[in-house]
Amino acid sequence: MTAGVAGLSVVDLREVALGFGDDCLVLSHRLAEWTTHAPELEEEMALANLALDLLGQARSLLTLAGEADGRDEDQLAYWRDDRDFRNLLLVEQPNGDFAVTMTRQLLFSTFQELLYRWMVTGTEPRLAAIAAKGVMEARYHVEHARLWVQRLGGGTEESHRRMCRALDLLWPYTEELFEPTESWSRAADQGAVPPLSSIEEPWRHSIESLLVDSGLEIPGFPAWQSGGRLGRHSEHLGHLLAEMQHLHRSHPNASW
């Protein structure tokens, strides 16, 4: 069962696009939860913009993932249960305070930008097209998160304390970013996506140098949480999906 392009099987392409598409969808929903709760009007617009970019990327990726078995983006977004979601545990973590939200964004967007940047020249043309668009957007997301982490880390005693807490809270979930699924490894062998080990070092360097500049440091304990890519999620995802899917499931195929 192989697709014509670059020897990447349909199943592997589907799994890769699904995992990455679910990351975008779930994080987009989390960011949208800030609407009307952001600390200032400019930030309100910024978070909505980030959410919209991620939603657009999710739509492209889920459309690609669904081609393998004839499901469209809506069926994938609204009619799967949490165990069928393939997103990283990191992106489903609750918003917490603003330090948590921005730390989560920094950890994920830095990872996403590195992936996209690599995939632009990958061997799978549809993934490359999505990456070429996404990388321009991710760059600004990273920049935005970096500015906030710097501002909070080097700000008041209270903001610094909250940044330390946010890092302690989210750091355990970073392990999973660099754990390839079997599909991912095969896609990497075909040159469609990078080997995750190759982006771990640049990711760590980018995060670490920012934290040092911001008077913060990478937590001293190892990261250990994983399972999201295999459908083993925290209870938080179930609550998120209940809200996201409720309307669509109550009124299937409704439009306005």
Add this chain to the structure above:
Amino acid sequence: MPAGEELARRLAAEVPDPELPFLTLGDLGILRRVEVNLEGAVRVVLTPTYSGCPAVHHMADEVRRTLMAAGFPAVQVDTELSPAWSTDRLGPHAREKLEAMGIAPPPPMGKAPVALTLKCPHCGSLRTGELSHFGATACKSLWRCQECGEPFEHFKALR
């Protein structure tokens, strides 16, 4: 080229952007191709500015409506991501139109992707600063002039 292709292209290019109605799809560089087959059916290919640009559906409807009204029997509008749109695709008049509407245009091709300073579209001062990278729509950021005190929008560079 089948009859009507030039007309279809011109009409599609003149459809206004729903968020910046003084700019057309042609000005924005998001109209990629217009093809008319022998039966007169039109296929239009658009490319989105941002992945999540909510205006794309509206633009597609507007293109369809315009071309049907001009007598084309069938109109199909598709979107295509690759090659990715960037602000370098803005047409020659787009910059002038943006400036005339008080929106600072993106720096021209080959310049730094993120403007370090922008000219205030109200008073021309260079003493300006970014308030927020994310404005009211995905394509704009929010700036303020320290000379005249007025806020202004910037059609930010994407490349």
